[in-house]
Amino acid sequence: MMKIGALSESLEDYLEIIYQLIQETKEARIKDIADRKNVSMSSVIPALRRLSKENLVNYKTRGIVTLTSQGQNLAARLLGRHEFVKYFLMSLLDVPEEIAERDACLFEHYMSPETFRKMVMFFEFVDTCGMNIRSHFEDYIANLDKQGDGEICPAPECPFKNDSFRRRQRWGMVKTLSSLSPGESGRVARVQADTAIRQRLIDMGVLPNVVITVERMAPLGDPIEIKLRGYHLSLRKEEADAIILYPST
């Protein structure tokens, strides 16, 4: 797999633009690429040649560019990283969107994998820690700004709250229990089942931060057997679908 940062910043940008164009309009034409990047068509060609030499794009002279699977993979990771950084800045640090967008563009190319990983972990921590750091922080800022009274701030009704799971799934941060294979394990982020079955799962000890290992699947593929808190439990994939985990590495 090609590492982030192995290409130049501008080549990485090209890759992302091609990816986005394909996503949006099903195809990437050289003219559109030039428009989007705000350069002339003649300067797009050498960049494409270099990308094609790295085996990231298929570039034919007729003006349509496609991505190789390797290119697609790298572009998706770059974009996921971009999106994460932007979200991190906006939701955690309350940075306005324009600034967050601009900074994310810079971070995405220059940040080391180590820092990125720590940022993801910190984000997870803030999200799951019972001490509610995020709201304290927002509370703190709100008080700084307004010198208002000390009531708990309404921050948990954050506009991103509802779709944050989908986002995090895209970043590869969370998975459902049913998508793990035997031998894999993860830490519970939350349980999305309806009340009756959720209460039962709580009683069986399926709670945030508990480590669950998938032991095996039944011969017909369903139900699955899992291990948690030192005992074995079996449940249908239907139920396992409702259990969201941070996969262990």
Added chain:
Amino acid sequence: MQNNSGLETVRVAMAGNPNSGKSSIFNALTGSRQHIGNYPGVTVEKKEGMFREGERSVHVVDLPGIYSLTSYSQEEVIARQHIVESKPAVVVNVIDASNLERNLYLTLQLLEMGLNVVIALNMMDEVEKRGIELDVDMLSRRLGCYVAEVVGHKNIGIDNLKKTILKAFDRGGTETEVIYRAELGREVEKIVKELKQFKDIPYPEQFAAIKLLENDTEVVARLKRQEDSEALFNQISSSIHRLENLYGYPPEVLIGDRRYGYVSGLVKEITIRAPAIDRITLTERIDTLVTHRYLGIPLFLLTMYLIFWMTFTLGHPPMRWIEKGLSLLTQKIDSFWPSGASLMLKSLINDGIIGGVGGVIIFLPNILFLFLGISFLEDTGYMARIAFIMDKIMHKIGLHGRSFIPLLIGFGCTVPAILATRTIRSEKTRFTTIFILPLMSCGARLTIYLMVIPAFFPRSWQAPVLWSIYLIGILLALLLAKLLRKSLFRGEAEPFVMELPPYRMPSMKAIVLHMWDKSWQYIKKAGTIILAVSILIWILLTFPRVETKLQVNPPSGQQAQLSEESIRQKQLMESYAGRIGRIIEPALKPMGFDWKIGTSFIGAFAAKELFVAQMSIVYSIGDSETSPETLREVLRKNYSPLTGFCIMIFALIGTPCVATLAVTKKEMGSWKWVAIQWAGLTGMAWVVTTAIYQLGRLL
């Protein structure tokens, strides 16, 4: 409490997680013989027993297992109701010491209830085997209640447990601290304050407050009925809202988290030594094989085949002995019958009682071997794996993994199979399973097939025909299940969340006792219901008597036989059963049956195997020495193979036997269901048999 013999009575209840060994300890305490098995959900009803300790008589109630005090399934409601509402003086909380964390979760809730809890720390043998050392004193001090170590199935530590129960009774309560602190604790306190204004709520305030935060249906409904509960419910919803905003989780998750957090801290604290286990346990190794992707299902089929093989092959010789014994008995009665005595009485004893009851008793060995196999499945822990393996298929037709076990048992006998459905939690799934159970061809119906098949089909056809009968039954069962779940028993599928217990070696003693109980039950059934119905059928076939002119001097033996035969025929035609047979004949015609077959099916209603006996009476071959060969010849002469096949199909689907109906009534609670089941299956039998007969005639 004082009873009239002057003994002080102490009321005790057993509570604990499923499969933690409650019934084992209950049996050890009270000398009872409650059913025990190595899978969760063996006990499904309250069971009572008692023991005496000094001047006190202690009444113990064994309860179904529960994971928490939340009402979830039916038998868990029974347990919770007993614990919450009838307020036992002492609650013996049985804990599987090899699985402390999850077991102690319930303990915390029992303590929250303010119950006088004694912990029976069970399975200490397994803990020792694993080299784990526990600080039991510390556990007792931290939870503020007495703890007794026991090994339930081996009777170790039972005396000490008895003494501890009474010590707790004398102390009258526990010394337990509250574990809810910080924001959660504050909200609980607020609700408790609101609750104080109500005087007659049946729960302790702290418990009620927590259950209200968890939005427990039963407690919420109970308090909604209270007058002026508006302020309370306003407080509750504001508390729930506040906690959710603060922590980002609903209160029930917070509460669960708090309890489990406390428990896992406690477990760390009391564990003195716990060798890290990196070796693969035996259970895991067995499971790798038993639930293997490709081997799992074949292994399961092989196991079932072995059990059936054992049932039929090993059960055969003793069955023959009983058969021989019975026919010897009939002959003896025949030869010693005083010449002047009533022939009617002799017929009642020989044909009615020995024929009817004996016909059932001869299957005792088969039944015993079947139950030996099933108790092996239960005690080792394989039963839970079968549910695990088969759940997918069962789920597809609207049933549950647990439905599969009764269906298997149904090949032996429908009666124990219906009892086995108690492990199915959802009522609709359970009722569906009971409804389709008679379609699993039982051992008694096998006797009918064994009579009919050789009469009509050449040797090379016999096995496929038998196979097709069983298959038709299974296919119809699957179809019917699907249909019922879409109509009569429509409802959501029950989720499958089941604990898989570790494998255990079954103890010889337990199995022998189990066998003994089963045979006794079976003999009791033969001696009561089967006896009564046999006599009834004999009466129906014998009365009213027709006027017969007995020839005083029969000219020759040959002719006497003949005339006796014709008298019998006439008698039969005119008997109540014969009349009924002729009345229903028009309904039987489309299926290709005459009134004789019809009458025999009335007999088969008592017990399916009576069909064979009855057919032979109808054809006047009642003589006990006649071999079945001749009956077969008579059948071949009188009927076509198509009719033979139709007899088997009708026997398979229609008219479930009396014992089945009685158990269905007991388990489903109303004669309405019994009527629907009986009529439904018999109607279906009529339709299917008619279709086969009419189609068969065209070909």
